[in-house]
Amino acid sequence: MKSFLGIDLGSTTTKAVLLDDGGSVLGRGITNSRSNYHLAADIARDEANVDARFTLLDRALEAAGETGEEAVQFRKRLLYHFRKVQQLAQLASLRDKALVEARGGRLGHHGAPLEDRLARLFEDLETNWRKPRLGGAARSDFFRDQASGDFARMAEKLADRALPFDVLMSVFDKVIIQVENERIDLTFEGNIRRALVSCLENESPERRARYEAAVLSVADTPLDTVRSIGTGYGRQTLPFPKDSIRSEILCHGLGAHVMFPKTTTVLDIGGQDTKAIQVDGDGIVTSFQMNDRCAAGCGRYLGYIADEMNMGVHELGPLAMQSTRHVKINSTCTVFAGAELRDRLTMGQRREDILAGLHRAIILRAMALLARSGGVADEFTFTGGVANNPAAVQALRQLVEENYGSRTLNISPNSIFTGALGAALFALRASQEVANA
């Protein structure tokens, strides 16, 4: 089947969206950009392909009349087992590399005890790897994050005076980068059979045959990517010809328009850029403004604040929502993020109040860009990673209301994919233009 791919290489995450020839989303994929755009693009695309196969499976089940609870449960279980197979493959690679590292020059003096400890640690990890997390881009839930949490927990248990925690963690830090930067087969085609076996273990032969047939037919359906368009911060590095690269401004404009067709104003706060975009009734950009080279008040700023507070970036918003006092923050300078935060804490201000003030400061900066781009008209769509942050959304809602009056604020749960969706649509259009010519 024909598909059209959009890839959005962001400074923090890389997203891929796959459309079918009717313009419906087949699949979405996301991964961390890991300063390796090339690989990140491949992985995001593979993920989108996996997601697309599951969409096709849904369609196949529906076509076969399998719409009851039983089918829904099967679908859920299959996904769970598939994720588990994928993640165990990554974990196995992590283990192999960790053992090599333990024998290497840097840590070799620890000898066999380190190897033994690591072997036990991984055995535990594998046995207890029960709950692969199933998504939620708002949470940082890439393999790196999950593995890091679990590894650290286990290392804490196994560490002692002879082999302290930091030695064990140093092994992890060294090898996780290698695992992230290698191509492991995580495709649907390559892993679904193993997932099927464990998923259908206790099923009756009749059911097993039915589901197996459906799944394998999907695995065998060729997904022919007819056209790809790349966008985002790192788009110049994509191995695409020049006419297959679009500015993220255009992609976000079109993506937002497709998600919410009455969109007039778009605000995108990404890792490195904040963009205020105005679009016409066809999703064509009519005006835009973005921050200059200074990334103050962008997603990256929140990242630094999260690091400084030793929290996950997705935890900042919910904590800020608990604020009870108004704290005014003037600087959203990324460089001074840590200093600003420590200053405030030293003054005795509470974390949640400071965080609420920081979110408001970020949005104030975005408001200035919005004003420069032509203001906020109805409807107003908020995209980018920061749109998943409830405190940022609350501040935005309030400031827009204060400055422009009542506006419909649209935020899609898939807002992080807006740019990739726009790019995929450009791919579809380009292909249809060629066909029409």
Next chain:
Amino acid sequence: MSEPDPKAAGAVKDASMIKQKEMIAGHFSALSRAKESGKKVVYTFVPGNLTELLHAFDVLPVYPEINALQSGMRKKSGAYITEAERLGHSEDVCTYVKCDIGMLKAGNIGPTGEKLPEPDLLLLSYTGCFTFMKWFELLKREYHCPVAMLHVPYQGDGEFTPAMRDYVVDQLRTEVIPKLEQITGKKLDEAKLEEALARSSVAEDDLVWVLESAKNKPSPIDAYFGGVYYIGPIFTAFRGTDLAVDYYRTLRAEVQQRLDLGLGPLTPEGEMKNERYRLVVEGPPNWTSFNEFWKMFADEGAVVVASSYTKVGGMYDAGFRHDPTRPLETLAEYCAGCYTNLNLPSRISMLEKYVREYSADGLLINSVKSCNSFSAGQLMILREVEQRTGVPGGFIETDLVDPRYFSAANVKNRIESYLQMIEQKRRNAGARVSVQVPAAVAPKTRLAVLP
């Protein structure tokens, strides 16, 4: 405004370029020998310069902002600026000023590697830019030389009245000319001034012809990146000289030849083959990454057909010519008519006219952090021109000579986005693409594999 830099010029090596380079080398060489040859030196600014008057007194002009932009192009401005900041100049001070102060402190070595002489007079004929006044206050402290101040009234109401002109002429008579007479020990040679003004007018005709050649499709010139070379001689030491007359004659012949052959403009990487976008640009260019900046346009087939920056040293295309029959009046009118001395409505009308007359696809503003006289009101200008002409506006931000304020990735992103926006609008206005946007790619109810 600029003299050609062999590196910056890249593949561009027309006869006019070589000529300009020789002219500049000759001028700086004369400056380096000023003291021994007994020539007096006057520091002055480009907008509203009185070069013909200086030639009539046989003094040599130095233009500090030209030295600053040359330092920018030669990658020396960063160190000079840091030096000035070390001396206490704030981060927000105009970077031309800081670059100049830094250069002075580093030994005042000019762009050709020769030492610049100290001024015998600071001639402050500032137009529209208040910073110029502060700049010379700083130089006065360093050089302890006399200052001649020519106050040119801002055209706040959009006109230069006879009373304003008389006010400027009076200052020329009672302030500027006496000070020049004092430092040179000679009386003003009126005949010499008139001859210089007559020559200015001849060169100005040729410059306007060159700038207006961009009305052709494809344009044989780039009126911004190429334009800064074309305005070099006439905005600086050479206006009113035979050298300038000769330079513009040569340049005009070259452009005529490009027109006859149907050639596009020269770019850092040779001739532009495919003109895809015609732009009007407002604001000065970035000098520290001049070639890289130019290439961002050239790579996309974007040619600048008209620019406001090439009018900072005179609005010749609006009809002004130096008139030898009214020497002091014509100098007064010249000063008042420089771009930065115009109010916002006049600037908007000028840009609107450019968009229409040069069949431009858009107006792009390069907003410069350093320059208040350019940057104030630019967003208003942008919106107003958009509204009047219907062409889309774009906005980028760089700086004159502070390399820290040029983010190549960010600027490239904005330029590409802007050009793609023009392209998309064009397509949409033409044959509407038959593809229907799917009504909704709304979040699905199924269990999401990925969000």
